[in-house]
Structure formats: structure tokens, C-alpha cells
Amino acid sequence: MQSGFFLLMALYGMEPFVELHDVTHVYARAEDSLPAVRSLTLKVNEGEFAAIVGPSGCGKSTLMKLATGLQFPVEGKVIVGGRKVAAPVKLAGMAFQNPTMLPWRTTLDNILLPLEIVEPHRSRLRRHKAEYVAKAEGLLAQVGLKGQGHRFPWQLSGGMQQRVSLCRALIHEPKLLMLDEPFGALDSFTREELWCVMRDLHAAQKVTIVLVTHDLREAAFLADRIFCMSARPGRIVAEREVGFPRPRDLDITYTPEFAALVHELRGHIAQARQAV
Amino acid sequence: MKTRNQLVMAPFIFTLGFFILWEILCLVLNISSFILPAPSTILQAVWEYRSQLTFHAMHTLWMTLSGFSLAVGFGLLLGMVLGSSRLINAGTYPLLVGFNAIPKVAVVPILVFWFGVGWVPPVMTAFLISFFPIVVNVATGIATVEPEMEDVLRALGASKRDIVFKVGVPRAMPYFFGSLKVAITLAYVGSVIGEQNASNVGIGNLLTRASAAFEVPLVWAALLVLAVLGVAMYALTASVEHSVTGWAQRSQMVA
Numbered sequence A: 001m002q003s004g005f006f007l008l009m010a011l012y013g014m015e016p017f018v019e020l021h022d023v024t025h026v027y028a029r030a031e032d033s034l035p036a037v038r039s040l041t042l043k044v045n046e047g048e049f050a051a052i053v054g055p056s057g058c059g060k061s062t063l064m065k066l067a068t069g070l071q072f073p074v075e076g077k078v079i080v081g082g083r084k085v086a087a088p089v090k091l092a093g094m095a096f097q098n099p100t101m102l103p104w105r106t107t108l109d110n111i112l113l114p115l116e117i118v119e120p121h122r123s124r125l126r127r128h129k130a131e132y133v134a135k136a137e138g139l140l141a142q143v144g145l146k147g148q149g150h151r152f153p154w155q156l157s158g159g160m161q162q163r164v165s166l167c168r169a170l171i172h173e174p175k176l177l178m179l180d181e182p183f184g185a186l187d188s189f190t191r192e193e194l195w196c197v198m199r200d201l202h203a204a205q206k207v208t209i210v211l212v213t214h215d216l217r218e219a220a221f222l223a224d225r226i227f228c229m230s231a232r233p234g235r236i237v238a239e240r241e242v243g244f245p246r247p248r249d250l251d252i253t254y255t256p257e258f259a260a261l262v263h264e265l266r267g268h269i270a271q272a273r274q275a276v
Numbered sequence B: 001m002k003t004r005n006q007l008v009m010a011p012f013i014f015t016l017g018f019f020i021l022w023e024i025l026c027l028v029l030n031i032s033s034f035i036l037p038a039p040s041t042i043l044q045a046v047w048e049y050r051s052q053l054t055f056h057a058m059h060t061l062w063m064t065l066s067g068f069s070l071a072v073g074f075g076l077l078l079g080m081v082l083g084s085s086r087l088i089n090a091g092t093y094p095l096l097v098g099f100n101a102i103p104k105v106a107v108v109p110i111l112v113f114w115f116g117v118g119w120v121p122p123v124m125t126a127f128l129i130s131f132f133p134i135v136v137n138v139a140t141g142i143a144t145v146e147p148e149m150e151d152v153l154r155a156l157g158a159s160k161r162d163i164v165f166k167v168g169v170p171r172a173m174p175y176f177f178g179s180l181k182v183a184i185t186l187a188y189v190g191s192v193i194g195e196q197n198a199s200n201v202g203i204g205n206l207l208t209r210a211s212a213a214f215e216v217p218l219v220w221a222a223l224l225v226l227a228v229l230g231v232a233m234y235a236l237t238a239s240v241e242h243s244v245t246g247w248a249q250r251s252q253m254v255a
């Protein structure tokens, strides 16, 4: 009976993929030894698009590092893909506000970089180069940069570099995509364009996505589930499922339901800020 | 277009102007060639002693390039080690700085105790004086990899070695080639100091002998040859830097 239930959950992709249980983290080099996050608990299901919003400095990036095994909690448990995280997870793609392209590589070679690290691609790359290049070019086309692979990153605009950075995060077909304020430095038009790119990538790749953002509209438009964090030391103060049907159009951001959701999130954040 | 041409011509015009001014001053003020010979007198001396000067200059060039090559190899290796390990970096930094602070002239006598008078002291002096900027630059280039870049790679399971070789080393190349300009100049100073104190050949040795014999024009001729050789070596490394790290001049990474 119970196994049937789990099978059902797996079929619907409802298995929790990222779990943090009562996690407290103190940076080794923190001057005041105040935790960056305390008693943080959250669950993101497989294939889900989760967003984490919270005031600046509340530990959102710390949460990313914990979930990818770049930092280890002093207390609590982090489980990714059913296994306790004790080393960098090896299956995550990451993108940050700063696109961090390598300026001596062409756009295409930047996208191929993860394949030089991750097995089995690492040992296959040389012999199956054409296959991987085709894949990278496919991704470039998906983010609206068809045929731009030969250019150097510094020949591209900030928005274009951020698209490339998304391609690089996805090239090795990661099971988990971690985005830390990826659109924070872009103007609002470019940002909305990239929301749509992100939405389509998620629909096409069935990857679990955790997006950290301080833009409530971004979270509401993209996510299936939104977590609000308190000020430092961060913990989850509210969790909200977003029921807008997919595929979503940018127009929904102008509906009253959307405005109500953003307003509600805003309330949580304001409360979280006052709590300190 | 015109201003571009002017920019290209400017170094030649200013250099020529400098020597013409010097010549005129010597003529007008009637300065004794024992105090300050006119450029024409120096050129005459260069021509007169040309075979001697060429022989010694070649030797100095050879000493400089040998010491410099050692410094490049050693500097790259040590820089890579220091750049990839924060512990080793912190531990050895005071030693390195202290060593670099010692004027290398003071080391030459020790080199003579160890190796005797000959080609080793100039090469060693050139090496010892010039590896430091290379080490510091390479280490800095590797150690300052953006933390985000490091996170991206570590989350893929990259080892420290992967990160150093895929990102750190290429990233350090502009710093490395930039430091070569400084290093070649220092190596040159080092080899001349070495030759002055512990060699029987080379421009440095020639300078010592010419000044002991009060052969003033020869001293000045040797200085002129030193200057020309120095400019040539500097220009060569600068052009290598320019051609190898073009991306760094266009991307904003290295200002």
C-alpha cells in the first residue's frame, strides 16, 4: 500500500529532491560567529521550480551552497537526490548574478566547460566533440543566441552573457539547477525576456530548479513553490504554492490574482524584516 | 589619422630631440668630455670600440637571458604552488618578501665563494633578482579566481587541480606576461651587477675596467650600449605580451 503510494509520487515527480532538515550554518570565518542560517527546513520536489525570496544578507546564497555541498552545516541534515550531502554534489548546474565567463574562451567553449569536468563527458569529450558542440548550439538557439557561439563573451551584452551562463549550467543535463539572483543586474525588459527563456528551459528539460531572487514578481511568475526567508539568521517563515497553470504568459503578471500573490509575499518579507 | 601618425612618430622625435639638446649644451657650455661627453663623442667611441663592445654585449645578453629563463621557469612553478595553496602562500610570504628585500649586490660575494668568478654569478644574480615579480604575479592571478567561478566548478565535482589548470593558470597569463617586462629589466640589472663584481667578460666587467682606467668615452659608450640593449629586450617582451594575451586587453578583467 505504502510502496504504491511512493510509486504514485514518483510517477508524478512528487518525490522530494532537495531537503534541508533543521539546518544551522555558521561560517568558519564569521567574525561574530552568528549563524548565517538557523533551524532552516525546506523541501523541494523533483522537477519542481522553487523560488526563495528574502531580505539581502539573510542567507539565501548560503542555502545554495549548503544544497550543493559547497558548505556543510554545523547542525541538521542536507539530503539531495535521496543521499546525504557530504561532498560537492557533482550534478548541479549553477548560475549567478555575475555571468563569470572565461574571457579567453569563445562562447561555445565556455558552454562546454562543465563537460571537461563531469564524467562520463570528460572522457568522451575529445572523441565526440561534434555531438557536444551540436548540443551546445541547440541550447544557444533555445535561449535566442543562435549562431553566436564563435564570439567571445566580452563581445556580448550583459543579458546575452547571462543567457550563455544558463546554457553552461545546463549543458551536462544536471538534475538540479541553482540560480542565485541570475537576473539581478539586468534591466527590466531583458529580465522579463529571460523569465520566458527560463520558463521554456524548465518546461523542456524537466530539471529541478531552485531560484534565489529578491524580485517577488520574478518568483511569482516562474515558481511552483515560493519560500520566504527571515532576516539573518535565516529560516523559512512562509511557504506558498503557486497555482497558476502552465505554460504561463507574461500577461498573467498583470492579473489581480498575480498582484494579490505578490502583495502577500511582500507582507511576509516586511514581517521578516521587522522581526529583527 | 594625423594624430595617430604623430603618436607613432613622437618617441623618435623626442629621443632625437633629447640627444640634439645634449649635443648643443655640450657645445655651448663647452663642457669637458671628461665630465660629460657629447653624443657625437660617445658615438665615435662606440664605433672605435665596436668589436669589443659587441663581444661583451653578446655575453651580457646571454647571461641576462639565461638568468631570465631560469626565473621564468622557477617563477611559474612557485607562483602556481603559492596561488593554489593559501596555506603555503601565507607560510612562505614573509620569507619571500625578506629574501626579495636583500639587495642582490650583497649576495654576489657569496656566489663567488660558491661558484668562483665566471659565468655562474651573473646568471644567478639575474635569476635571483628577477623571479620575485613573476612569482607574485602568477600567484595573484591564480589566487584571485572569482569565487562564483570556483563554486560553479566545484558544484560539478571539479578538483582543486582542475580549477587551477582550467581557470587559474590561463587567468594568470596576462599577469605573468605583464611581470616579464619588469623581470627582464631586473635580470639585466642583475647580470650587469654580477659581471661587474665576479666576471672577466660582459659589459659590466668592461664598465669596471674602463672606469678604473679613466677611459671616460668607453664608459659612456658601454652605457649607451646597455641602454639600447635594455630597450630592445623590453620591447621584445612587451610585444610578446601583447600578442599572447590580446583577450585581456579587450575584456575588462585586467585593467
Ligand SMILES: Nc1ncnc2c1ncn2[C@@H]1O[C@H](COP(=O)(O)OP(=O)(O)O)[C@@H](O)[C@H]1O
Binding pocket: A027, A028, A029, A030, A031, A036, A055, A056, A057, A058, A059, A060, A061, A062, A063, A232
Ligand atoms: N564566506 C563567508 N564567511 C563569513 N560570513 C559569510 C560568508 N558568506 C556569507 N556570510 C555571511 O552570512 C550571511 C548570509 O549571507 P548570504 O547567504 O550571502 O546572504 P544573501 O545571499 O541572502 O544575501 C551574511 O550576513 C554574510 O555576511
Ligand SMILES: [Mg+2]
Binding pocket: A060, A061, A180
Ligand atoms: Mg546572495
